[in-house]
Amino acid sequence: MSVLQRDPRDQVRVLDEDGSVVGDVPDVDDETLVSMYREMKLARHFDTRAVSLQRQGRMGTYPPLSGQEGAQVASAHALDEEDWLFPSYREHAALHTRGFPLDRILLYWMGTERGNEAPPDVNTFPVAVPIATQTLHAVGASWASKHKGERKAFITYFGDGGSSEGDTHEAMNFAGVFDTPTVFFCNNNQWAISVPRERQTAAETIAQRADAYGFQGIQVDGMDPLAVYDVTRAAVEKAKADTPDELRPTLIEAVQYRFGAHTTADDPTVYRDSDEVEQWKRKDPIPRLETFLRETGRLDDDDVERIEREVQQEVADAIETAESTPRPDPEELFDHTFAERTPDIEAQHEAFAAMRERLGDEAFRNE
Amino acid sequence: MSTSQTQNLTLVQAVRDGLHTGMQRDDDVIVLGEDVGKNGGVFRATEGLYDEFGGDRVIDTPLAESGIVGTAIGMAAYGLKPVPEIQFSGFMYPAFDQIVSHAARLRTRSRGRFTCPLVVRAPYGGGIRAPEHHSESKEAFYAHEAGLKVVIPSTPADTKGLLISAIRDPDPVIFLEPKLIYRAFRGDVPEGEHTVPIGEAQVRREGEDVSVFVYGAMTPRTLEAAENLAEEGVDVEVVDLRTVSPLDREAIVDSFTKTGRACVVHEAPRSGGLAGEITATIQEEALLYQEAPVVRVTGYDVPYPLYALEDYYLPSVARIEDGIREAVEYP
Ligand SMILES: Cc1ncc(C[n+]2csc(CCOP(=O)(O)OP(=O)(O)O)c2C)c(N)n1
Numbered sequence: 001m002s003v004l005q006r007d008p009r010d011q012v013r014v015l016d017e018d019g020s021v022v023g024d025v026p027d028v029d030d031e032t033l034v035s036m037y038r039e040m041k042l043a044r045h046f047d048t049r050a051v052s053l054q055r056q057g058r059m060g061t062y063p064p065l066s067g068q069e070g071a072q073v074a075s076a077h078a079l080d081e082e083d084w085l086f087p088s089y090r091e092h093a094a095l096h097t098r099g100f101p102l103d104r105i106l107l108y109w110m111g112t113e114r115g116n117e118a119p120p121d122v123n124t125f126p127v128a129v130p131i132a133t134q135t136l137h138a139v140g141a142s143w144a145s146k147h148k149g150e151r152k153a154f155i156t157y158f159g160d161g162g163s164s165e166g167d168t169h170e171a172m173n174f175a176g177v178f179d180t181p182t183v184f185f186c187n188n189n190q191w192a193i194s195v196p197r198e199r200q201t202a203a204e205t206i207a208q209r210a211d212a213y214g215f216q217g218i219q220v221d222g223m224d225p226l227a228v229y230d231v232t233r234a235a236v237e238k239a240k241a242d243t244p245d246e247l248r249p250t251l252i253e254a255v256q257y258r259f260g261a262h263t264t265a266d267d268p269t270v271y272r273d274s275d276e277v278e279q280w281k282r283k284d285p286i287p288r289l290e291t292f293l294r295e296t297g298r299l300d301d302d303d304v305e306r307i308e309r310e311v312q313q314e315v316a317d318a319i320e321t322a323e324s325t326p327r328p329d330p331e332e333l334f335d336h337t338f339a340e341r342t343p344d345i346e347a348q349h350e351a352f353a354a355m356r357e358r359l360g361d362e363a364f365r366n367e
Numbered sequence: 368m369s370t371s372q373t374q375n376l377t378l379v380q381a382v383r384d385g386l387h388t389g390m391q392r393d394d395d396v397i398v399l400g401e402d403v404g405k406n407g408g409v410f411r412a413t414e415g416l417y418d419e420f421g422g423d424r425v426i427d428t429p430l431a432e433s434g435i436v437g438t439a440i441g442m443a444a445y446g447l448k449p450v451p452e453i454q455f456s457g458f459m460y461p462a463f464d465q466i467v468s469h470a471a472r473l474r475t476r477s478r479g480r481f482t483c484p485l486v487v488r489a490p491y492g493g494g495i496r497a498p499e500h501h502s503e504s505k506e507a508f509y510a511h512e513a514g515l516k517v518v519i520p521s522t523p524a525d526t527k528g529l530l531i532s533a534i535r536d537p538d539p540v541i542f543l544e545p546k547l548i549y550r551a552f553r554g555d556v557p558e559g560e561h562t563v564p565i566g567e568a569q570v571r572r573e574g575e576d577v578s579v580f581v582y583g584a585m586t587p588r589t590l591e592a593a594e595n596l597a598e599e600g601v602d603v604e605v606v607d608l609r610t611v612s613p614l615d616r617e618a619i620v621d622s623f624t625k626t627g628r629a630c631v632v633h634e635a636p637r638s639g640g641l642a643g644e645i646t647a648t649i650q651e652e653a654l655l656y657q658e659a660p661v662v663r664v665t666g667y668d669v670p671y672p673l674y675a676l677e678d679y680y681l682p683s684v685a686r687i688e689d690g691i692r693e694a695v696e697y698p
Binding site: 034060061089108109111112113115116128130131161162163164166167192193194195196199200201265266270271292314327328330332333334337342345348352353357359362363365 | 383399402404405406407409427428429430431432433434457458460461479494496497498499500501588637638667668669670673674675676677678679680683684685686689
């Protein structure tokens with residue numbers, strides 16, 4: 001029986017909070033498991049450094065992900081090379097797992113358009129800041145892929161808050177009606193800024209909403225990377241399988257917590273208890289996976305230390321690269337609006353260039 | 368209409384004061400939106416209101432703008448005075464259908480049986496190094512829609528006075544708050560009751576040589592430019608429109624017939640922006656007074672850039688001075 005076939009109120013778990021095995025360990029090779037661990041460590045360190053860069057005025061507003069590494073890394077790992085990812089703005093770890101360079105993620109939050117440029121071999125849409133809009137794009141792209149006769153899965157991430165937007169409901173409804181190969185991955189981190197999950201839906205779980213759209217919904221412990229991998233992998237396989245008795249889409253509700261603020265502009269102490277944070281920290285996905293890997297002989301002290309060092313170096317290098325990337329040329333303002341500049345835009349560009357010449361760059365500084 | 372006591376407030380504090388005064392006076396006034404309750408709004412515009420008026424009047428909603436505005440329309444039609452907050456004007460689009468198809472037309476469509484006295488509040492505009500989609504200035508969308516009033520204050524006192532007027536207005540008002548100057552300075556704000564009429568511009572600085580028409584966040588920059596030019600002997604009149612729909616055409620024409628030269632400043636993109644409408648008003652009603660082409664200092668017809676380039680997009684004091692000089696030096 002597929003792991004997906006269970007009551008959406010029943011949370012899938014493989015590892016207990018202390019890392020001991022309580023479910024069926026998915027069939028994953030050792031190397032993949034260790035690389036998942038490494039990606040999670042990298043994401044945690046990246047996150048810490050990014051918040052600190054923001055505090056030092058070296059970066060703009062940044063949305064931290066700590067606590068959500070398990071859900072992001074394990075779900076992204078469950079995709080095949082050819083699959084596609086439609087992220088929200090918090091998916092740094094999922095993006096990096098797929099090969100999106102860290103320095104570009106930094107550049108984006110440093111306010112530079114180059115950060116929006118995905119390498120051509122990384123199958124991802126740009127991050128979506130408007131909530132839930134990407135869910136429809138994922139359905140459209142997966143629909144197109146099906147139309148072309150491909151067998152690819154399309155995963156889209158959104159929050160518990162995002163599950164309230166009309167777009168999400170329209171996306172899931174279309175996915176059901178047109179049987180598209182879409183995986184809806186809800187990062188239920190309990191809070192949409194200051195508004196708790198209970199204010200987003202009166203339903204007991206977000207997963208059970210899939211029922212209303214005619215496909216499977218499943219709740220998983222989002223801080224248990226093995227469970228997330230297992231469930232996402234099953235959803236990805238089903239998306240591509242085209243079995244006549246079940247629809248391709250799946251809604252996964254990954255129950256988790258963001259340890260830090262919603263963004264660096266937010267102060268969570270206004271709306272949530274420190275007790276609550278402490279409670280969730282006990283479910284931290286990183287030590288859980290580490291314990292499992294150590295106890296099953298896949299990781300030892302030396303490995304952990306080496307990974308720690310590598311991760312620090314990789315993040316330091318990414319910061320170095322991002323910060324030494326030249327600031328964008330102001331002329332870029334007029335590129336990429338259309339394939340070709342319209343006469344209006346060209347005229348504005350020329351006036352802009354003349355004005356820069358006349359006034360100097362100092363004149364554009366606004367305090 | 369003011370009492371003599373004043374408080375020295377920032378613009379965002381004046382928003383809060385306006386909401387507070389409106390809610391105190393009228394139990395039907397309801398605030399709803401994302402994070403407006405316990406959190407007091409991400410910009411603190413609703414701070415303390417939840418504690419004072421409770422969760423039935425200061426409502427944290429699910430994250431759904433169409434839901435927020437659509438239900439507010441129903442509430443308004445049913446006798447409440449909802450003041451929905453949209454967290455950033457860049458996130459009004461999910462509610463756009465409700466705003467333009469229904470809020471704006473309910474009175475017309477029901478031949479006056481149902482009305483829609485709501486105020487949709489949202490911070491707008493750039494210059495605060497915010498992430499993508501947080502900095503746009505799209506007032507022209509709403510000004511283009513019949514049945515909506517569009518208010519954009521630039522001082523703390525006006526913010527409070529206009530907000531209270533908007534709450535009491537029998538029709539839907541889009542109230543765009545210049546977040547660039549939310550905390551940039553303080554101003555004296557009358558305590559308690561204080562209203563400023565919607566649809567009336569205000570001359571912020573009198574001058575003889577050229578009229579500058581401006582609103583919202585660009586107003587302080589324009590005043591600064593005017594002071595700088597005064598040192599060069601150019602006498603600039605600055606007219607703060609305060610309401611971009613309905614426009615105070617009389618004030619525009621009055622100022623222009625005095626100076627014969629005009630510059631319009633807004634951060635919104637140039638094509639289809641309010642500057643075009645203001646220029647047309649001058650053409651239609653004061654052509655024979657015109658001594659120079661109207662100069663537009665605006666954003667560009669490109670998507671608002673990520674913040675590393677936003678300084679090049681937004682009108683700066685120097686750019687505004689440059690535009691004013693162009694109008695003054697013609698021919
Ligand atoms: C359409 C829209 N409305 C409002 C916002 C402002 N906003 C940004 S994030 C956020 C909360 C999102 O919560 P959730 O969907 O649960 O995702 P999380 O940030 O917790 O990962 C809000 C209200 C936005 N970006 N887009």
